[in-house]
Amino acid sequence: MARPRSFDTDDALEKAMHVFWQHGYEGASLPDLLDGMGLTRGSLYKAFTDKKTLFMQVLQRYEKQAVQAGVAMLSDPSVPNGAERIMAMFQGSYQNVVNGDDRGCLLCTAAAGPSSYDDEIAKAVSEGLGALRDGIYVALGASPKHATLNPAERGALADMIIAQYVGLRTMARARIDHETLHNIVRSVGVMLA
Amino acid sequence: MARPRSFDTDDALEKAMHVFWQHGYEGASLPDLLDGMGLTRGSLYKAFTDKKTLFMQVLQRYEKQAVQAGVAMLSDPSVPNGAERIMAMFQGSYQNVVNGDDRGCLLCTAAAGPSSYDDEIAKAVSEGLGALRDGIYVALGASPKHATLNPAERGALADMIIAQYVGLRTMARARIDHETLHNIVRSVGVMLA
DNA sequence: CGTGTTTTGTACCGATTGGTTCCCTTTGCT
DNA sequence: AGCAAAGGGAACCAATCGGTACAAAACACG
Numbered sequence: 001m002a003r004p005r006s007f008d009t010d011d012a013l014e015k016a017m018h019v020f021w022q023h024g025y026e027g028a029s030l031p032d033l034l035d036g037m038g039l040t041r042g043s044l045y046k047a048f049t050d051k052k053t054l055f056m057q058v059l060q061r062y063e064k065q066a067v068q069a070g071v072a073m074l075s076d077p078s079v080p081n082g083a084e085r086i087m088a089m090f091q092g093s094y095q096n097v098v099n100g101d102d103r104g105c106l107l108c109t110a111a112a113g114p115s116s117y118d119d120e121i122a123k124a125v126s127e128g129l130g131a132l133r134d135g136i137y138v139a140l141g142a143s144p145k146h147a148t149l150n151p152a153e154r155g156a157l158a159d160m161i162i163a164q165y166v167g168l169r170t171m172a173r174a175r176i177d178h179e180t181l182h183n184i185v186r187s188v189g190v191m192l193a
Numbered sequence: 194m195a196r197p198r199s200f201d202t203d204d205a206l207e208k209a210m211h212v213f214w215q216h217g218y219e220g221a222s223l224p225d226l227l228d229g230m231g232l233t234r235g236s237l238y239k240a241f242t243d244k245k246t247l248f249m250q251v252l253q254r255y256e257k258q259a260v261q262a263g264v265a266m267l268s269d270p271s272v273p274n275g276a277e278r279i280m281a282m283f284q285g286s287y288q289n290v291v292n293g294d295d296r297g298c299l300l301c302t303a304a305a306g307p308s309s310y311d312d313e314i315a316k317a318v319s320e321g322l323g324a325l326r327d328g329i330y331v332a333l334g335a336s337p338k339h340a341t342l343n344p345a346e347r348g349a350l351a352d353m354i355i356a357q358y359v360g361l362r363t364m365a366r367a368r369i370d371h372e373t374l375h376n377i378v379r380s381v382g383v384m385l386a
Numbered sequence: 387c388g389t390g391t392t393t394t395g396t397a398c399c400g401a402t403t404g405g406t407t408c409c410c411t412t413t414g415c416t
Numbered sequence: 417a418g419c420a421a422a423g424g425g426a427a428c429c430a431a432t433c434g435g436t437a438c439a440a441a442a443c444a445c446g
Contacts, residue, residue, distance in 0.1 A: 002392035003443045024306065026219055030434060040395050041435080047393095051434065104305070111367035112297070112305030113217065122368050129369070153383075159373050160380035166363050167356030174304035175315050176322070180352050187353035190346075191384060197413070198423070223404060233425055234405080240423095244404065 009047060012037045016048075017058045017065075021106045025055050025114045025121070052120075059124045062106050067128050074135035082142030083192040086161060090168065090185045097172045097181055104173030108166045133162045143192070164188060202240060205230045209241075210251045210258075214299045218248050218307045218314070245313075252317045255299050260321050267328035275335030276385040279354060283361065283378045290365045290374055297366030301359045326355045336385070357381060 019028050019036035030051065034040060048054040070089055079085050093105075103109075107128045115122040137158040140146040146154060168184050212221050212229035223244065227233060241247040263282055272278050286298075296302075300321045308315040330351040333339040339347060361377050 002390080003394085003441080005393070006442090024309075027306075029432080031432090042394050042396080042437095045435070102309070104309075108363065109305045111369075112302045112363050113220075115367035116217075116295070116297075125367050126369055129364070133373075156376035156380045156383075159376035160357065160384070163360030163364060163377045164353065164357050165360065167358065167360030170301065170305050170359050170363055171322070171356060174308035174318050176304075176319055180326075183349035183352035184356045187349045190349075191353070199412090200423095222402080224402090235407095235424055235426080238405070 005043075005047070007039055007043070012039060012047070013054075013057060013061055016054055017061055017106070020055060020058050021062075021103050021109075024109050052118075056120065056124065059106070059110070059121070059128070063124070063128045063131065066106070067131050070132055071135035074132075074139040080142070081144070082139035082147075083145065085139045085142070086136060086192060087185075087189050090165070090188050093165070093169055093172065094181055094185045097178060102172055102175055105166070105169040108169045109173060111166065112170065129162055129166070132165070133158050136161050145192070161188075198240070200232055200236070205232060205240070206247075206250060206254055209247055210254055210299070213248060213251050214255075214296050214302075217302050245311075249313060249317065252299070252303070252314070252321070256317070256321045256324065259299070260324050263325055264328035267325075267332040273335070274337070275332035275340075276338065278332045278335070279329060279385060280378075280382050283358070283381050286358070286361055286365065287374055287378045290371060295365050295368055298359070298362040301362045302366060304359065305363065322355055322359070325358070326351050329354050338385070354381075 015037045016033055019033050022028075023032060030041065030044075033051070033054070034044060037044065044054070048057065073089055073092070074082075074085050076085055076088075079088065096102075107125050110121055111125050111129070115125045137155060140149070140154050140158060146157065149157065164184070168181065171184075172181055208230045209226055212226050215221075216225060221244075223234065223237075226244070226247070227237065230237065237247070241250065266282055266285070267275075267278050269278055269281075272281065289295075300318050303314055304318050304322070308318045330348060333342070333347050333351060339350065342350065357377070361374065364377075365374055
């Protein structure tokens with residue numbers, strides 16, 4: 001019927017995700033996105049409506065990708081002890097920093113930023129963190145030490161662990177020294193052991 | 194010698210702090226600050242050089258005020274059990290939210306924002322959180338259950354608790370539902386008990 | 387090989403950003 | 417009274433913000 005798109009939408013979205021991941025929602029300017037995605041204004045607006053809509057799609061993608069990866073790790077049956085799965089998640093976050101990636105977590109950055117005034121973003125962030133929390137809840141069920149907790153207590157514990165996770169990744173983004181970050185992970189391990 | 198200032202510098206700084214607290218560093222525009230501080234561009238730039246310098250002074254003020262208040266609470270001898278002091282800090286943060294203040298913690302917001310690319314801000318944030326961490330460390334020393342920990346373990350535990358604190362306040366800013374926030378505080382209590 | 391439809395690139399838009407400059411007023415001190 | 421120093425207000429600045437308009441280019445289909 002007409003001229004086909006010369007770029008892959010999914011690929012462009014992936015690139016946009018990395019731009020937002022690094023600069024945050026407000027910190028990512030149109031030129032930043034254009035550069036990172038490798039396309040021009042006309043194409044971006046035709047394909048993604050506007051910056052906010054693009055960010056919402058990026059958030060959705062991040063959830064489907066990073067969050068689901070975390071949830072998968074948290075319900076990995078090849079690690080029988082759920083507490084160890086949770087530890088693996090924290091250690092993975094720390095490893096990211098050691099490997100030079102101190103962008104933190106896109107969701108956590110958005111939580112401190114646009115979530116405070118934009119209801120849509122707040123809702124998406126809340127859902128993403130909620131999914132992670134549920135994954136932790138499941139993992140706790142596979143931990144001998146915590147499986148005996150009643151659901152309310154176990155849920156509250158999952159909420160607390162999510163808070164630790166948000167704290168860790170936010171502090172990583174702030175480039176807090178590695179030793180402190182390592183201590184956090186280590187102490188989480190002690191707490192769950 | 195010359196005309197004296199018609200506004201109180203300290204008072205203006207206090208007002209600037211609240212503007213930054215609500216909007217974050219990047220989110221606070223000059224007009225926002227001018228309105229909130231009740232002065233004009235000329236006066237602001239003459240007294241505070243520029244936005245960044247103003248923010249650094251605000252950060253310093255926040256440390257001298259909010260952080261020191263937290264540290265004071267954490268070393269309050271009228272509460273003999275240090276763990277209870279830590280709990281009081283978490284409960285205070287939750288109470289803020291219940292009372293309608295969901296601005297979170299200025300330091301935590303800065304951690305997720307400009308700290309990622311501005312070394313000066315990162316340093317100030319790191320120092321502020323460090324002071325709070327040291328306060329927690331001291332409080333743990335006054336907790337029967339934790340005083341026996343060796344210094345390294347106790348320090349690592351303090352680091353972990355700071356991460357929980359950053360997480361809690363960041364999630365508060367993202368307007369996560371009160372029940373979840375309450376669960377976090379409650380579970381911290383269970384953990385420390 | 388047109389023709390119609392869509393993408394693409396660019397020029398452009400008004401609004402807003404942080405920051406400067408200027409002039410006038412107000413003050414303190416001699 | 418008069419001078420020097422500083423404050424206050426507003427006009428002004430270039431740069432950048434997110435977003436739009438439009439013409440040219442590229443493809444699918446008859």
